Amino acid sequence: MEAAAAFAVYAATSYAVLRRVGAAAGEPYMDEVFHIPQAQRYCAGDFGAWDPKLTTPPGLYLASAAALAAARAPCTVAGLRATNWALGLALFWTLHGLVRRLHGAGRGSAGRAAAATLALALFPVTFFFHHLYYTDTAAVLAVLAAYLLSLHGRHALAGAAGAASLWMRQTNVVWVAFIGASAALRWLGERRGVARAGEPLGRSVAQLGAWAAGQRRGAGDARALARLLAPYAGVAALFGGFVAANGGIVLGDKAHHRAQLHAPQLLYFGAYVAAMAAPAVLAAGAGPGGLARAVARRPARSLALAAAMAGAVRCCTVEHPFLLSDNRHYPFYVWKNVFRRHWAARYAAVPAYVCAATGVQRALRRTPALWQLGLALCAAAALVPSPLLELRYFTVPYYFARLHMPLAGSRAALAAELAWFAAINAATIWLFLSRPFAWDSEPGRQQRFMW
Incomplete structure (x- = not known):
């Protein structure tokens, strides 16, 4: 019952946003100008055509074409966005299953699980892209569905x-x-x-x-x-x-998506997780006092970590042309107003990176150390080769980290997380809908702020 009520709130809120986005931005926007025409070709049965500017596989287009054909619905901008929105609804229940599996389904936990699921489903970057025709929702849903099945032992x-x-x-x-x-x-x-x-x-x-070593001696576990x-x-x-x-x-x-060593991506990711999951991280004892004690207990480790981070900033900071040329994305303003303000700004952020990494690790202390190491290595494998600072790329590893932090140990922390995400969503969606602007190079065409 509690989960159904949380889902009703989520679905109604998301549907209202979908309607507002459709009314304010009814034409394809940003990457939709590539995604939507490709999906419409598939809807028309033309599976041989491919836009060379698209860099990801056609899974979303195939799924949308099949869904709209089954529903006998038109393959319009609104119809395609609606298929993506429906995947966002499925993501809610996938997250609910993960919360119940990872954090218990015992008596009295249903309300906490429902509230925690609502918070995870409202994660701002993911929630925003449910209402446009981007591949992010489908990509996250498929990965988390695979994780849920694995946790239930359904490995095939x-x-x-x-x-x-x-x-x-x-x-x-x-x-x-x-x-x-x-x-x-x-x-x-x-x-x-x-x-x-x-x-x-x-x-x-x-x-x-x-x-x-035991396997080499003939044990059968391997x-x-x-x-x-x-x-x-x-x-x-x-x-x-x-x-x-x-x-x-x-x-x-391929020309604009060549792999490049971009080690500071891990630093940005750690800071991002700590900021987005701040209520949970603080509730896990990673407030100023807890961080100070953690650093004081292991000063050599903290200094070595800071030195390694400074070295990563020095050798491997990358400014991708897309980051510097597109003022519709929030990272443009962070880079322009912080990291480009003075050469020392990049190094001044190192203590914050150390605190973020320490705080996230403390919030994950209930997970095996090897699991934490695996998450860090996989995040590095996914993020470090990418020269572009793109917050959407952080979503999947964020969910893995957040799902393994305490979700509902403190009602105040959970309420704070819900309020935090609601405020971010309200601000970002309001900016997208209500504060369009124009480029001199494209007069008469509205540009909008987005993640």
């Missing part, structure tokens, strides 16, 4: 959902690998006591090494674990075949 279906996620965004292969690695860690923890929560990383690595991982390995093999045939990961416009 998880592999299938993971394969589907690659039809939305190629970099999701990283998260399929992470889901498989997480399944292996759970298996080892439950059956062999390896890498449990609360154990130091060094001890977990030693336990894993001892287990691996074969069982290989069977568990086979669906995820199959997805990786299929992806490898795609990369070989395509000549790279990117479809279409």
